[in-house]
Amino acid sequence: MKFGILIFSFLLAFTAASHSQTAFNGVDNDGFIGVYDINDQHYWWLCVEPNGSPAPIAGDGFLGDALSLTDAWTRQNTERNDYYTTSPDALAAQAALGKQINIMEYVLDTYLPIATLTTPGALLEGSENAGHYGNNETFYNSMFAVQNFLAEVYGKPTHTDFTDLGDFADRWSGDLSEAGLARSSLFQSILLDVADKDGLGFFASYDVVNDYYIANTLFPEGDAFNYQDALIIVAPVPEPGGALLIGCFGLAVMLRRWRKLS
Known part of the structure; x- marks a missing residue:
């Protein structure tokens, strides 16, 4: 187990043993990606x-409590949980789930390469400030392109044929800024890669490389307590004594609102 993952697992286990729930404190975000403070460690997250x-x-x-990506993906709110359990499409959605999880884990492993994104200098001072998220930088571009892919999978619970991804919307279509062009290009590369590999049967099984968790609020969609789900990726900081967490997809939580005490 990688050092960063070991620290993260220990923190979650300690919190669970002491309080049964984990506190997720807001740091900054733009609605698509952001940063949580968890036990005085900062974690990047992706909206799922x-x-x-x-x-x-x-x-x-x-x-909230922590669940795996597989366990959390179907219960990000009560409406979604009902869709996967009692709706007329429940069986089709359940049948599609395993392949979708394999594909999302592959995209995370491949397009958010932890060893690359956490090298010294990759994250500049002040990078957590949402005012910088629009910068044309590899880190932000990767985070946004992967988040866009995950959000598209979220909206297609019965999708099984990933050789045709014409219904996956490119958020930066028509955006001619440097960042927009870079993110659109990367997103299209992800779509082509996934389509090619699906045609070869690659996703019938996939051994995930990194650990992913979802922060999930199991409340109705419009409920004030239904905070946005976040996928979390754990990675070691390139300096001794710390851990960098990049994320928006894997801690799942059944939650009540909590305001941080100053």
């Missing part, structure tokens, strides 16, 4: 519940 659910701002937060 793209339905308008809010993310906590600085000074605000929530309590």
Whole structure:
């Protein structure tokens, strides 16, 4: 187990043993990606519940439990949980789930390469400030392109044929800024890669490389307590004594609102 993952697992286990829930404190975000403070460590997150659910701002937060990506993906709100369990499409959605998880894990492993994104200098001073998220930088471009892919999978619960991804919307289509062009190009590269590999049967099985967790609020979509789900990726900081967490997809939580005490 990698050092960063070991630290993260220990923190979650310690919190669970002490309080049964984990506190997720807002640091900054733009609705698509952001940063949580968890046990005084900062974690990058990616939005995987793209339905308008809010993310906590600085000074605000929530309590929750941790679930795996597989366990959390179907229960990001009560409506989604019902869709996967009692709706007329439940069986089709359940049948599609395994392949979708394999594909999302592959995209995360491949297009957010932890060893690359955490090398010294890759994250500049002040990079957590949402005012910088629009910069044309490899880190932000990768985070946004992968988040866009995950959000598109979220909206297609019965999707099984990934050789045809014409219904996956490119958020930067028509955006001629440097960052927009770079993110659109990377997103299209992800679509082509996934389509090619699906045609070869690559996703019938996939051995995930890194650990992923989802921060999930199991409340109705419009409920004030239904905070935005976040996928979390754990990576070692290139300096001794710390851990950098990049994320928006894997800690799943059944939550009540929690405001950080100053």
